[in-house]
Amino acid sequence: MGRLFRRPLRIPEATDLFFPKSWLSPHCVAGKLCKWGNLAHNSRPVNRTHAILLRKTRLTESSLIVTWLSASHGRVKTVAKGVFRPKSRLAGVLDSLHLCEIQFAPARSGDLHSLREATLLDAFVNVRRDYPRLVLAAYGVELIERTTEAEFPMPELFDLLQRLLRFLDANVGSQKALRHFEAELVRLLGVAQPGIPAEESLEAVLHRLPVNRGELLSRLSAL
Numbered sequence: 001m002g003r004l005f006r007r008p009l010r011i012p013e014a015t016d017l018f019f020p021k022s023w024l025s026p027h028c029v030a031g032k033l034c035k036w037g038n039l040a041h042n043s044r045p046v047n048r049t050h051a052i053l054l055r056k057t058r059l060t061e062s063s064l065i066v067t068w069l070s071a072s073h074g075r076v077k078t079v080a081k082g083v084f085r086p087k088s089r090l091a092g093v094l095d096s097l098h099l100c101e102i103q104f105a106p107a108r109s110g111d112l113h114s115l116r117e118a119t120l121l122d123a124f125v126n127v128r129r130d131y132p133r134l135v136l137a138a139y140g141v142e143l144i145e146r147t148t149e150a151e152f153p154m155p156e157l158f159d160l161l162q163r164l165l166r167f168l169d170a171n172v173g174s175q176k177a178l179r180h181f182e183a184e185l186v187r188l189l190g191v192a193q194p195g196i197p198a199e200e201s202l203e204a205v206l207h208r209l210p211v212n213r214g215e216l217l218s219r220l221s222a223l
Contacts, residue, residue, distance in 0.1 A: 046103050046116055049073055052161055053098045054141050056080075066094055066115060068102065069144055069161060074152045078104045078115035093120045097127060097137055097165060111150055124169045132219055135212070136173040140164045140181055142210050143202070147189055156188045175220045 051068035054075070059065050063081045070076055083090050093100060103117040127133045144161055148154065164181050171177070182198040191201050203209050 046105050047073060048101065048103045050121065050158075051076075051100055051102050052158065052165070053094060053096055053100065054145055056094060056096065064094060065112070067145075068100075069148070069158055070102070070153075071155050071158045072153060074154060075145070075148045075150050076104070076113060077111060077150075078102070078113045080115045080118070090115075090118055093118045095123070097141070098123055099162065099165070122165075122169075124165045126169045127165060130172065132173040132216075132223060133168040135216055135219070136178060137165060137168055139178070139210055139212065139216055143182070143185060146206055147185065147202075154188070157185075160184050160188060172223055173220055174223065175217055178216065178220060 049070045049072040051070035053066060054069055055067040057065045057067075059079065062084045063079060064083050066078050066080050068076050068078065080090055080094055082088050083094060098120055099122040101117075101119045101121055102115060105114040105116055107113045124137075127137050140161060144157060148157060160181070164177070167177060179198065182202060183192070186192040186198045186201040186205075189205070191205055192198065193201055199209060199213075
C-alpha cells in the first residue's frame with residue numbers, strides 16, 4: 001500500500017482577474033470609454049482557485065448551488081447557471097469529489113457567488129468504483145464541512161482532503177487511513193491533545209461524530 005496521503009504538488013496562489021486602472025484610457029474620465037475601459041468598469045473581479053466539490057443542490061430547472069472547499073478562499077458556495085442546458089460547458093464537470101480549477105465572481109451581498117468557469121483536473125474515478133473507498137471519502141467530506149467556517153481560508157485542510165482522495169484513488173480504504181485522516185484533522189484544527197484519541201477530540205468539538213462512523217469502521221475491518 002502506498003504512503004498515506006502523499007502530498008501533491010504545491011498549488012499556486014489564487015489569482016484575481018481584473019483590468020488594472022493603468023490599462024484605462026485617460027479619455028474614459030471624459031466619458032469616451034475605450035474597449036478595455038468599458039470592460040473594466042462593467043465587470044466584477046473574478047477569483048481563480050483550485051477547489052474540491054463537496055456538495056451540490058438543485059436551485060432551478062437549469063442551475064445548481066455548488067459548495068466547494070477551495071485552496072485559497074476556504075469553503076465557498078457558488079451558483080452554477082445553465083448546467084442542465086444542452087452543450088453546457090459544465091456538463092460532466094460538477095460532480096461530488098471532483099477537483100477543479102474554478103473562477104467565480106464574488107457576490108455583491110451575501111455569500112452565494114457566481115460560478116463563471118470550472119475545469120476538471122481530477123475525477124478520482126477509482127474512488128467511485130469501490131464502495132468502501134467512496135464511503136470513506138464521503139466521511140472525510142462530512143468532517144471537513146462540519147469543522148470549517150464559510151470563506152475562512154485554511155489551505156492545510158484543502159491539502160488534507162486532496163491527499164485523502166489521491167490516496168483512495170490509488171489504494172483500498174482502511175481503518176488506518178480513516179484514523180490517520182482524523183488525527184491530521186484535529187492537529188490542523190489545533191484541538192489535538194496528548195494521549196487523547198483523535199475521535200474523542202473531534203467528538204468534543206462536534207458534539208457528535210458522523211452517524212456512519214461505526215458502520216464504516218466495521219466495513220473497513222473486513223477488507
